[in-house]
Amino acid sequence: MYPLKYHKAASVDDAVAILTKGDSAKLLAGGQTLLATMKQHLAAPGDLVDIRAIAGMSGIKAEGDTLVIGAATTHAEVAGNSDVAKLCPMLASLAAGIGDPAVRHAGTIGGSIANNDPAADYPAGLLAVAATIVTSKRKIPADEFFDGLFTTALEEDEVITSIRVTRPKRAAYAKFRQPASLFALVGVCVADGAGGVRVAVTGAGDDGVFRHDGLEAALAAKWSADAVKGVKVASDGLLSDIHGSAEYRANLIRVMAGRAVAAS
Numbered sequence: 001m002y003p004l005k006y007h008k009a010a011s012v013d014d015a016v017a018i019l020t021k022g023d024s025a026k027l028l029a030g031g032q033t034l035l036a037t038m039k040q041h042l043a044a045p046g047d048l049v050d051i052r053a054i055a056g057m058s059g060i061k062a063e064g065d066t067l068v069i070g071a072a073t074t075h076a077e078v079a080g081n082s083d084v085a086k087l088c089p090m091l092a093s094l095a096a097g098i099g100d101p102a103v104r105h106a107g108t109i110g111g112s113i114a115n116n117d118p119a120a121d122y123p124a125g126l127l128a129v130a131a132t133i134v135t136s137k138r139k140i141p142a143d144e145f146f147d148g149l150f151t152t153a154l155e156e157d158e159v160i161t162s163i164r165v166t167r168p169k170r171a172a173y174a175k176f177r178q179p180a181s182l183f184a185l186v187g188v189c190v191a192d193g194a195g196g197v198r199v200a201v202t203g204a205g206d207d208g209v210f211r212h213d214g215l216e217a218a219l220a221a222k223w224s225a226d227a228v229k230g231v232k233v234a235s236d237g238l239l240s241d242i243h244g245s246a247e248y249r250a251n252l253i254r255v256m257a258g259r260a261v262a263a264s
């Protein structure tokens with residue numbers, strides 16, 4: 001490590017002010033990605049802004065049929081929350097399948113989507129249910145938020161404050177886990193909700209999370225695991241690496257989509 005200034009932000013405005021004036025300042029949530037990156041000298045912020053003590057940044061509430069999840073809420077809290085279980089059980093089971101207990105008790109939903117790892121679980125879940133990302137500046141639909149590998153619509157001085165998810169009619173997430181990293185080799189979320197029938201895929205795209213038109217059309221016509229079987233999933237534009245070829249991932253997308261529909 002190297003010398004840096006640690007700040008405990010008291011408010012969102014406080015965090016934004018340090019982000020704006022600081023020395024390559026970075027927000028710190030659970031540190032599950034950021035601290036590892038700093039240890040490897042891949043990031044070297046001069047100012048580190050801890051957002052976990054900001055009032056309202058953690059915790060979950062229900063506003064009618066909409067879940068409002070604070071950005072610094074941990075995966076374990078999402079997995080165990082009764083409002084999430086009632087309004088969107090898909091999210092609870094997705095969160096319960098992230099990493100291991102240590103990661104789930106420190107990692108946060110805001111940190112996960114700000115990082116937008118191409119194999120992370122939340123991007124698929126939130127894209128499928130057409131979630132809204134609320135920041136210090138604006139409300140960003142999930143369709144406009146995830147913007148390629150490790151890239152989002154966030155500006156340098158923008159803080160995610162909460163995530164809003166409207167209860168879908170049905171939704172489920174199926175993940176084929178990469179056993180070494182615990183991330184998704186392929187993860188598919190299917191949802192039938194406010195945004196219509198949507199299918200989002202993580203772990204497979206060479207440009208990060210994406211929606212699959214063919215699976216969406218098949219499920220809009222008939223919501224059944226059998227409907228998925230006839231869909232051709234092309235391997236063009238899919239990742240190919242030591243863990244699996246593009247063709248293997250294409251097959252997994254169809255298999256995981258079928259499992260998700262069966263579980264919904």
Ligand SMILES: Cc1cc2nc3c(=O)[nH]c(=O)nc-3n(C[C@H](O)[C@H](O)[C@H](O)COP(=O)(O)OP(=O)(O)OC[C@H]3O[C@@H](n4cnc5c(N)ncnc54)[C@H](O)[C@@H]3O)c2cc1C
Nearest residue numbers: 029030031032033034099107108110111114120121160182
């Ligand atoms: C061993 C291991 C296994 C894992 N397995 C999985 C897995 O199976 N599935 C999965 O999806 N993820 C997995 N993760 C990632 C984990 O879920 C964390 O959520 C993710 O690493 C982000 O960490 P964090 O929330 O602690 O954020 P941090 O590491 O603190 O921050 C990450 C980035 O987000 C920025 N940031 C944080 N909060 C905000 C905010 N509110 N607004 C704007 N920017 C913000 C930070 O500045 C930083 O750039 C794993 C991680 C580890 C270490």
